[in-house]
Amino acid sequence: MSTVVLDVMQWSQLDHIADVRPIDDSDAECLEEIRLVLAKHKCLDRFGVTLLHSHFDVADDEMMLETTDLERREHLVRPVKRSWLQDRGVTAQTTVVSFDAHGYNQNCGCDPRASGHHHK
Structure with a gap:
């Protein structure tokens, strides 16, 4: 453990949010791999993904x-x-x-x- x-x-x-590329179709492969790892660990209903950014x-x-x-x-x-x-x-x-x-x-x-x- x-x-x-x-x-x-x-x-x-x-x-800053203005300098961060929005989530789009080019992220699909990465997001699918994350989904598969979450599914493997039975965590699809526990974790997600956020776009890391700041405003100040x-x-x-x-x-x-x-x-x-x-x-x-x-x-x-x-x-x-x-x-x-x-x-x-x-x-x-x-x-x-x-x-x-x-x-x-x-x-x-x-x-x-x-x-x-x-x-x-």
């Missing part, structure tokens, strides 16, 4: 955090200070990862509180 270690990757290392710089002492407002049906992703998470005892549930030569990195996390998610 392997141990998974998540290193935080700053969104500021990602290219994220400081070294920040991370992107997802929160949800059920009443307004809004899902917000915003940078927060890591100290904000630590001060509140929040461990962000990883939702977006990227890969590099050393493994994979946490790109974004969701604020999981009492009922599994923090709803404002």
Whole structure:
């Protein structure tokens, strides 16, 4: 059994959305191979693919955090200070990862509180 270690990757290392090639038919072969690996591991209903990009710089002492407002049906992703998470005892549930030569990195996390998610 392997141990998974998540290193935080700053969104500021990602290219701006205006400079990222959109997902298109030229990605079909790669996406199919990913689908086959997910199927092999019975994870088709657990993992997907996201286009890695940024919209603004994220400081070294920040991370992107997802929160949800059920009443307004809004899902917000915003940078927060890591100290904000630590001060509140929040461990962000990883939702977006990227890969590099050393493994994979946490790109974004969701604020999981009492009922599994923090709803404002």
